[in-house]
Amino acid sequence: MTPSATLETIAAPPALDELCVNTLRFLAVDMVQKANSGHPGLPMGSASMAYALWDRSLKFNPRDPHWPDRDRFVLSAGHGCALLYALLHVTGFDLPLDELKRFRQWGSRTPGHPEYGKTPGVEATTGPLGQGLANGVGMAIAEVALAARFNRPGHKIVDHFTYVLVSDGDLEEGISSEAGSIAGHQHLGKLIVLYADNHITIEGSTELTFTEDRMARFAAFGWHVQRVEQSNDVEAVANALAKAREETERPSLIAVRTHIGFGSPHKQDTAAAHGEALGVEEVRLTKLAMDWPLSPTFYIPDEALEHFQRALARGSAAQADWKSRFKAFEQELPDLAAEFNRVIDSQLPKDWDAGLPSFAPSDGPMATRVASGKVIEILGSRMPEMMGGSADLAPSTHTHIDVSGNFEPEDWAGRNMHFGIRENAMGAILNGMALHRGLIPYGGTFFVFSDYMRPPMRLAAMNALPVIYIFTHDSIGMGEDGPTHQPVEQLIGLRSIPGMVVLRPADANETVAAWRIAIGRKEGPVALILTRQGLPVMDLNLYPAIPTGVALGGYILADSPVTERPDIVLIATGSEVHLALQGRELLAAGGIHARVVSMPSTNLFAAQSDQYREKVLPAHVPMLVIEAGSPVGWQSFVGPRVAMIGIDTFGSSAPGPVVMEHYGFTAENVCRQAHHLLDQQKETPSCA
Numbered sequence: 001m002t003p004s005a006t007l008e009t010i011a012a013p014p015a016l017d018e019l020c021v022n023t024l025r026f027l028a029v030d031m032v033q034k035a036n037s038g039h040p041g042l043p044m045g046s047a048s049m050a051y052a053l054w055d056r057s058l059k060f061n062p063r064d065p066h067w068p069d070r071d072r073f074v075l076s077a078g079h080g081c082a083l084l085y086a087l088l089h090v091t092g093f094d095l096p097l098d099e100l101k102r103f104r105q106w107g108s109r110t111p112g113h114p115e116y117g118k119t120p121g122v123e124a125t126t127g128p129l130g131q132g133l134a135n136g137v138g139m140a141i142a143e144v145a146l147a148a149r150f151n152r153p154g155h156k157i158v159d160h161f162t163y164v165l166v167s168d169g170d171l172e173e174g175i176s177s178e179a180g181s182i183a184g185h186q187h188l189g190k191l192i193v194l195y196a197d198n199h200i201t202i203e204g205s206t207e208l209t210f211t212e213d214r215m216a217r218f219a220a221f222g223w224h225v226q227r228v229e230q231s232n233d234v235e236a237v238a239n240a241l242a243k244a245r246e247e248t249e250r251p252s253l254i255a256v257r258t259h260i261g262f263g264s265p266h267k268q269d270t271a272a273a274h275g276e277a278l279g280v281e282e283v284r285l286t287k288l289a290m291d292w293p294l295s296p297t298f299y300i301p302d303e304a305l306e307h308f309q310r311a312l313a314r315g316s317a318a319q320a321d322w323k324s325r326f327k328a329f330e331q332e333l334p335d336l337a338a339e340f341n342r343v344i345d346s347q348l349p350k351d352w353d354a355g356l357p358s359f360a361p362s363d364g365p366m367a368t369r370v371a372s373g374k375v376i377e378i379l380g381s382r383m384p385e386m387m388g389g390s391a392d393l394a395p396s397t398h399t400h401i402d403v404s405g406n407f408e409p410e411d412w413a414g415r416n417m418h419f420g421i422r423e424n425a426m427g428a429i430l431n432g433m434a435l436h437r438g439l440i441p442y443g444g445t446f447f448v449f450s451d452y453m454r455p456p457m458r459l460a461a462m463n464a465l466p467v468i469y470i471f472t473h474d475s476i477g478m479g480e481d482g483p484t485h486q487p488v489e490q491l492i493g494l495r496s497i498p499g500m501v502v503l504r505p506a507d508a509n510e511t512v513a514a515w516r517i518a519i520g521r522k523e524g525p526v527a528l529i530l531t532r533q534g535l536p537v538m539d540l541n542l543y544p545a546i547p548t549g550v551a552l553g554g555y556i557l558a559d560s561p562v563t564e565r566p567d568i569v570l571i572a573t574g575s576e577v578h579l580a581l582q583g584r585e586l587l588a589a590g591g592i593h594a595r596v597v598s599m600p601s602t603n604l605f606a607a608q609s610d611q612y613r614e615k616v617l618p619a620h621v622p623m624l625v626i627e628a629g630s631p632v633g634w635q636s637f638v639g640p641r642v643a644m645i646g647i648d649t650f651g652s653s654a655p656g657p658v659v660m661e662h663y664g665f666t667a668e669n670v671c672r673q674a675h676h677l678l679d680q681q682k683e684t685p686s687c688a
């Protein structure tokens with residue numbers, strides 16, 4: 001691997017550099033002051049190092065923020081976003097000065113933390129500290145994976161760096177160790193992290209909490225580490241960046257001794273500069289101290305603007321160079337070039353789902369995790385953009401693609417990722433891969449440990465990222481490992497994340513249908529919730545609604561045989577659907593006509609028309625939900641007239657079938673509870 005061609009930049013003379021840096025500083029100061037809300041300290045302290053990066057190194061085109069081979073820049077310390085907005089404005093992105101003046105206001109393109117999709121040039125939503133760093137690791141992984149797949153001798157069409165700016169808080173968060181360890185292990189030499197080492201967090205000095213040798217820590221992870229003592233020494237930062245780019249074997253950490261609130265006579269180097277406006281008087285004193293005009297506010301000197309806007313010519317030249325190289329690539333290797341365009345545009349290959357299997361009862365019983373593994377194998381062989389793995393549980397989660405090798409420094413073309421036992425970083429890395437584009441990222445673990453990756457899952461949903469989660473061992477039915485490993489509240493927890501589609505298929509055929517939805521969904525993440533234990537395979541001849549029903553979230557699997565209007569509706573998900581079917585037969589023997597509704601996704605069901613939902617769940621028909629999870633939430637999914645066989649404790653350690661029976665997950669109990677519900681309703685005294 002060789003470093004990218006260095007960009008031709010014309011270093012500004014020191015006085016102009018200083019003018020540019022101060023422009024960024026005071027734009028941020030004025031933004032925060034006008035909003036009377038935000039974080040001025042980090043932008044004031046880090047303006048010079050960010051300037052060194054954006055002016056001397058970063059390959060970007062403000063006129064085309066999505067150009068595939070641009071360098072990525074992630075501001076992991078998202079609270080310092082006034083700095084990023086200032087950079088985007090002065091370098092010519094579509095972010096007018098008026099938007100800077102509307103910082104943190106309703107409907108502005110300058111929200112309180114960077115939001116992907118809202119502001120041109122913002123590469124990731126950041127704010128929960130540590131996530132952005134791991135997003136950067138994911139982007140750097142995507143870069144080397146795509147380079148391994150598409151670059152050919154004489155054709156380097158994927159060749160960019162990923163830069164991340166982190167603060168103390170980013171490095172204090174545990175995810176920084178998870179992600180830092182993976183990045184070092186994978187030799188991600190094109191990942192370069194600038195660390196705003198300002199010794200201050202919200203509660204005061206880092207001496208209170210954060211005293212380890214950060215450099216030694218990252219060196220131990222296998223990183224190349226450098227220190228710059230003078231944050232305002234733009235040349236020193238630029239030189240460190242140049243060295244970092246030359247280091248191709250190891251990711252780089254550049255710790256720059258910055259000063260929070262730099263220039264503020266009373267707030268520099270104090271926590272007071274962190275999270276509130278400086279105040280009118282302190283702004284005045286700071287501008288005076290730094291020889292900056294008091295008015296107008298949001299002042300951008302002409303010379304500074306002219307210098308910053310050289311980024312436009314530089315960016316379009318860099319992109320034009322890439323385009324001409326891509327053209328040559330296209331001429332020589334048209335199929336590969338078309339394939340590159342396809343994956344970057346997130347288009348699925350033709351007939352991508354043609355080879356997916358159907359299962360018959362004779363194939364069962366089969367755990368849905370096993371059915372999912374078979375689907376992954378087929379999809380993985382048809383779609384080379386599928387890339388993912390597990391947090392050290394692949395033999396259990398069935399997430400391995402056998403036709404591909406491991407993703408490792410010796411073979412970045414391998415698509416099986418070993419995330420190690422690092423769920424939080426796994427989630428954030430998957431987000432980074434999705435943000436980069438060109439891949440369909442997926443990751444798996446036991447469902448109960450999805451709690452460890454909730455922050456990145458929330459961000460995936462917020463950013464509408466097409467990430468797929470494979471969560472197995474999905475209920476108390478997983479058995480012997482006991483309450484620590486038996487998810488209970490995780491289902492409702494995930495379902496409550498706006499934009500997340502949760503699918504808990506009932507058998508192998510529903511699992512195939514669930515995967516179709518997962519691959520086809522481009523507008524957000526999908527979580528597949530799968531069993532450890534074998535389940536009967538439902539006969540597609542008897543239950544022909546399965547393949548289309550799953551996409552509707554809930555559907556009539558088996559209807560009441562006699563009446564149009566069933567006596568009761570049994571609603572079940574996942575491993576409890578076959579209990580509902582058996583319960584229905586027991587009820588029929590007693591003359592009760594039950595309808596069984598399989599509801600693999602409450603999220604998708606909620607999105608259907610009122611008419612459809614009313615057809616499936618007619619008003620005034622009693623309903624019994626059977627789900628091995630917390631009962632919370634079901635009333636909002638299906639209405640108030642619902643009874644439930646669920647779990648409101650933590651499960652128990654014993655063989656799965658024993659635990660299920662003890663908690664009432666048997667066909668007999670379904671029948672009993674249905675009778676009980678019907679009796680109750682008969683006995684309910686009328687108010688009339």
Ligand SMILES: Cc1ncc(C[n+]2csc(CCOP(=O)(O)OP(=O)(O)O)c2C)c(N)n1
Pocket residue numbers: 039041042077079080127128129130167168169170173196198200201202260274
């Ligand atoms: C996961 C998470 N926890 C807590 C916070 C709230 N928070 C915002 S900034 C910050 C720490 C500030 O210290 P540092 O990271 O050094 O930033 P600086 O003071 O240099 O701006 C905290 C705790 C957060 N954004 N994310």
